[in-house]
Amino acid sequence: MPNKQRGHGGRVTLGDIAADVDLSAAAVSMALRGNSRVSAETQKRVTEAAERLGYVYDRGAAKLRTGQSDTIGIIVGDISNAFFGELVAGVDAAIAPAGKISFLLNAREDVDRQSQLLNRLREHGVDGIILCPAPETDEATIEEIRHWGIPIVQMLRTVADTSGDWVSADYKTGVEALCEHLVRRGHRRIALIGGELEHSATWQRHTGYRAALKRNGIEADLIYRCPLTRRAGRHAIGELLTSETPPTAAVCYNDVVAFGVIAGLRENGIEPGKDFAVTGFDNVEEAAESWPPLTTVATHAREIGDAAGQLLLRRINEPDASREQIIVPTRLIVRQSCGAAAETPQTKHNQKLENAAPRSA
Amino acid sequence: MPNKQRGHGGRVTLGDIAADVDLSAAAVSMALRGNSRVSAETQKRVTEAAERLGYVYDRGAAKLRTGQSDTIGIIVGDISNAFFGELVAGVDAAIAPAGKISFLLNAREDVDRQSQLLNRLREHGVDGIILCPAPETDEATIEEIRHWGIPIVQMLRTVADTSGDWVSADYKTGVEALCEHLVRRGHRRIALIGGELEHSATWQRHTGYRAALKRNGIEADLIYRCPLTRRAGRHAIGELLTSETPPTAAVCYNDVVAFGVIAGLRENGIEPGKDFAVTGFDNVEEAAESWPPLTTVATHAREIGDAAGQLLLRRINEPDASREQIIVPTRLIVRQSCGAAAETPQTKHNQKLENAAPRSA
DNA sequence: TTGACAATGTTAATCGATTAAGCAAGCCTT
DNA sequence: AAGGCTTGCTTAATCGATTAACATTGTCAA
Numbered sequence: 001m002p003n004k005q006r007g008h009g010g011r012v013t014l015g016d017i018a019a020d021v022d023l024s025a026a027a028v029s030m031a032l033r034g035n036s037r038v039s040a041e042t043q044k045r046v047t048e049a050a051e052r053l054g055y056v057y058d059r060g061a062a063k064l065r066t067g068q069s070d071t072i073g074i075i076v077g078d079i080s081n082a083f084f085g086e087l088v089a090g091v092d093a094a095i096a097p098a099g100k101i102s103f104l105l106n107a108r109e110d111v112d113r114q115s116q117l118l119n120r121l122r123e124h125g126v127d128g129i130i131l132c133p134a135p136e137t138d139e140a141t142i143e144e145i146r147h148w149g150i151p152i153v154q155m156l157r158t159v160a161d162t163s164g165d166w167v168s169a170d171y172k173t174g175v176e177a178l179c180e181h182l183v184r185r186g187h188r189r190i191a192l193i194g195g196e197l198e199h200s201a202t203w204q205r206h207t208g209y210r211a212a213l214k215r216n217g218i219e220a221d222l223i224y225r226c227p228l229t230r231r232a233g234r235h236a237i238g239e240l241l242t243s244e245t246p247p248t249a250a251v252c253y254n255d256v257v258a259f260g261v262i263a264g265l266r267e268n269g270i271e272p273g274k275d276f277a278v279t280g281f282d283n284v285e286e287a288a289e290s291w292p293p294l295t296t297v298a299t300h301a302r303e304i305g306d307a308a309g310q311l312l313l314r315r316i317n318e319p320d321a322s323r324e325q326i327i328v329p330t331r332l333i334v335r336q337s338c339g340a341a342a343e344t345p346q347t348k349h350n351q352k353l354e355n356a357a358p359r360s361a
Numbered sequence: 362m363p364n365k366q367r368g369h370g371g372r373v374t375l376g377d378i379a380a381d382v383d384l385s386a387a388a389v390s391m392a393l394r395g396n397s398r399v400s401a402e403t404q405k406r407v408t409e410a411a412e413r414l415g416y417v418y419d420r421g422a423a424k425l426r427t428g429q430s431d432t433i434g435i436i437v438g439d440i441s442n443a444f445f446g447e448l449v450a451g452v453d454a455a456i457a458p459a460g461k462i463s464f465l466l467n468a469r470e471d472v473d474r475q476s477q478l479l480n481r482l483r484e485h486g487v488d489g490i491i492l493c494p495a496p497e498t499d500e501a502t503i504e505e506i507r508h509w510g511i512p513i514v515q516m517l518r519t520v521a522d523t524s525g526d527w528v529s530a531d532y533k534t535g536v537e538a539l540c541e542h543l544v545r546r547g548h549r550r551i552a553l554i555g556g557e558l559e560h561s562a563t564w565q566r567h568t569g570y571r572a573a574l575k576r577n578g579i580e581a582d583l584i585y586r587c588p589l590t591r592r593a594g595r596h597a598i599g600e601l602l603t604s605e606t607p608p609t610a611a612v613c614y615n616d617v618v619a620f621g622v623i624a625g626l627r628e629n630g631i632e633p634g635k636d637f638a639v640t641g642f643d644n645v646e647e648a649a650e651s652w653p654p655l656t657t658v659a660t661h662a663r664e665i666g667d668a669a670g671q672l673l674l675r676r677i678n679e680p681d682a683s684r685e686q687i688i689v690p691t692r693l694i695v696r697q698s699c700g701a702a703a704e705t706p707q708t709k710h711n712q713k714l715e716n717a718a719p720r721s722a
Numbered sequence: 723t724t725g726a727c728a729a730t731g732t733t734a735a736t737c738g739a740t741t742a743a744g745c746a747a748g749c750c751t752t
Numbered sequence: 753a754a755g756g757c758t759t760g761c762t763t764a765a766t767c768g769a770t771t772a773a774c775a776t777t778g779t780c781a782a
Binding site: 387 | 759760761762763764766767768769
């Protein structure tokens with residue numbers, strides 16, 4: 001039985017391997033990293049010995065020397081939103097080829113917690129940060145991180161300045177497409193529901209809403225701000241329906257709000273998709289599976305994550321390259337909730353795209 | 362203007378502070394850690410200088426020396442499940458007082474990816490791991506981690522052996538409570554829907570189902586296995602309804618499946634909550650806000666996370682303490698989906714418990 | 723034959739924080 | 753007054769991986 005570990009506390013180090021194959025630790029290091037200064041044969045011997053002894057690379061020690069941790073941090077506002085799962089998967093896919101891995105942190109939409117987390121990432125010496133800024137994050141925060149010398153890419157949202165790198169979905173165009181679609185179907189009183197917090201993703205939607213309605217000669221005065229929950233959506237539609245000239249359609253901030261609105265409509269005896277048009281945003285799994293199937297806009301989370309990862313890698317490698325802003329296009333998905341015909345070609349097509357991932361413990 | 366950084370690559374180190382206050386780096390280290398061997402006055406001077414120079418603690422370097430990284434890893438199967446957000450928040454709350462922080466990794470219910478992630482955590486030298494094992498994880502895996510010398514706590518699910526530390530919800534009792542409730546309301550043909558993958562959380566539910574029905578002299582033969590998605594739930598109920606003696610009630614694996622079943626019932630012209638009873642599990646936000654409000658069992662995610670964090674800390678500090686298994690009780694929440702009276706006291710009470718967290722970017 | 727140059731390593735310094743061991747000055751005790 | 757304890761630091765070694773600079777051997781062209 002080969003002795004698994006040498007003198008010290010259980011960990012197998014380069015030195016242990018070196019002793020085993022009768023080389024210097026330096027040579028072992030080079031061999032393991034594929035440095036061409038060691039012969040192929042030695043490389044093989046070293047690799048085998050490492051395997052045999054149960055060697056574990058110590059990233060922390062390596063980082064101390066190289067300054068690279070091969071680790072990036074991702075901070076999002078709400079882990080529980082299904083959307084972010086995909087986003088992170090996209091980032092991982094992008095950075096994996098570079099040998100980097102990501103750690104996910106949850107800021108819970110709170111600036112204070114966000115800055116705590118940023119500090120932790122700094123102490124841990126991450127190579128870069130992907131941040132989905134909490135509301136009220138100011139430009140100074142981003143600037144400070146940059147000043148720390150840590151590359152940072154903003155994702156989904158951007159703080160006021162937008163001078164840095166960021167990747168976002170095309171919220172404006174998405175909302176415009178929804179509005180145009182509703183107008184084509186004859187709606188004139190279209191409400192925009194949701195979006196309490198001030199950040200770029202909010203005002204981009206508002207801008208799209210205003211632009212589309214204006215283009216069609218409709219006054220864009222039905223913006224109802226509320227939190228992004230089912231409950232709020234349900235409540236909002238209840239209030240809107242009491243007005244003198246209630247809307248006939250609602251463009252919701254996201255799918256979650258739309259589901260709330262649908263529940264609220266039912267509560268008021270109105271059948272969503274027949275008597276009233278509802279649209280969402282994001283195309284979460286549930287959108288296709290609930291009743292009526294929800295007309296929405298797909299924001300390609302995975303692509304956005306991937307782009308953010310790529311951008312961050314680039315910034316890490318070329319800190320002084322010119323800033324880049326990427327807008328990932330969205331796609332309108334028409335289903336029944338906006339009063340579409342029961343069987344449009346799109347509907348069939350989109351249902352095929354669904355994937356069935358387990359969702360609970 | 363005090364010179365922000367000394368010679369090297371921008372990072373302020375203990376040595377820089379030492380130079381500033383005219384002490385040795387060792388003294389500075391001790392001062393910052395509150396070692397009583399340095400005078401109070403010196404401690405103050407050092408703290409101030411650290412602040413002024415913009416010192417950032419280098420956890421990686423410290424870990425190299427001490428062997429402690431003050432970092433723990435959490436691996437879950439599906440980040441996008443809302444449940445896990447709370448779980449992680451609970452863990453964070455538990456470990457924060459010990460000065461530790463957590464990193465969240467997504468195994469996507471895949472054993473291979475899970476073992477990749479475990480290796481990464483090992484390379485990073487985490488102090489401990491909280492694992493929600495992917496299906497088909499075997500005891501050997503857990504044993505190996507323990508062999509690595511890394512404390513590990515299983516959460517929500519456990520692999521076959523259960524000899525280690527773990528924290529779980531009381532799935533068995535929860536399902537029993539649901540079944541008993543349905544039986545009391547007169548149901549005799551009760552289906553259990555969902556639970557394809559083999560792990561403890563699955564068979565605990567099955568055990569509870571069988572126990573409750575047997576106790577009431579009902580044959581427990583309506584177990585329908587399927588993935589944990591809306592789509593699967595919708596499909597499942599469609600199939601079950603075609604049988605000769607279709608069920609009159611469905612106990613679903615979790616809330617997500619229940620929502621699918623509800624959609625499927627509507628599709629078949631059956632009104633959930635009136636013509637057919639449906640129950641869920643987890644009590645996600647949507648349970649109270651959808652229509653009809655869902656009868657379900659609350660699994661206190663935050664508490665579970667908290668318990669797992671505590672347990673891990675204990676294991677880190679006392680590696681040889683006796684193993685502990687914690688079962689966190691659940692709570693039955695009766696709403697309308699099981700055909701309850703429209704306004705039960707529980708319903709009102711539970712709706713008050715809802716919190717309104719934003720759910721999208 | 724000799725000097726240049728590959729090829730293949732080795733030596734030693736380094737990253738930043740921690741801590742055991744050492745040391746000087748002051749104070750106390752017997 | 754001599755030895756012993758405190759107090760408050762300093763010195764130097766250490767964690768594990770990396771890499772610049774140097775060393776050895778062999779090959780080949782001039």
